[in-house]
Amino acid sequence: MTTLEQQRRASGARMESSRRASGAALESSRRASGAAIEAERRGADIAEDMQRIGAPERQPRRLTFVPPAGGVPATTGRGSYTPPASGTGGGIASPLTEKTATVDGKTVPDREYWPSGLKSSDGLFVLPAIKTLNLTDANGAAVKIQLANPEGAA
Structure with missing residues (x-):
């Protein structure tokens, strides 16, 4: 014990x-x-x-196999030439000259102005904003430039 x-x-x-x-x-x-x-x-x-x-990782996809195509056999091209019609447009000939108009016995540029004009950022002044400007190119063709209303849609 x-x-x-x-x-x-x-x-x-x-x-x-x-x-x-x-x-x-x-x-x-x-x-x-x-x-x-x-x-x-x-x-x-x-x-x-x-x-x-987050989202699980995307598994990359393999591109599908496209069997190679053979070459295109050579052929003789054929086309017919049509000269442009004389006297039709081809653009504006430079230089552009502003047209003039006679108003109240004075010669002024031939322009149209937007009635609302262009307001200054502080709203104190309203400047004239041209709506349409009429010009003549070197070939004597009329050229009309129409500008957007600075206040938005008329």
Whole structure:
């Protein structure tokens, strides 16, 4: 039979080993939580979390196979040339000269103005706004330039 002293020593040894085991478990828990806190501060898991939340990765699509086509056989082209009719347009001949009109015995440029005019940004002034500008090109043909209303649609 074991003596009382031996029982106390055995009990003390069991308590010591139990305390050492619980101390080791607490130490490893503290180390793990410290590593987790450090990883959280560095944002290591944020990228993974964002990828999990976001749309799934797109799978790359492969291009469809197109069989190679053979060359086009050579042929002789054929066409008929018709010269442009004389006297028809071809653009405006430079230089353009503004036409003039006589109003009340004075020679003035041949222009039409928008009745509302162009208002200054502060609204204090109304400047004349050209509606139609009548010109003559170098060939003597009439050229009419129509400008938009600065106030919008008339």
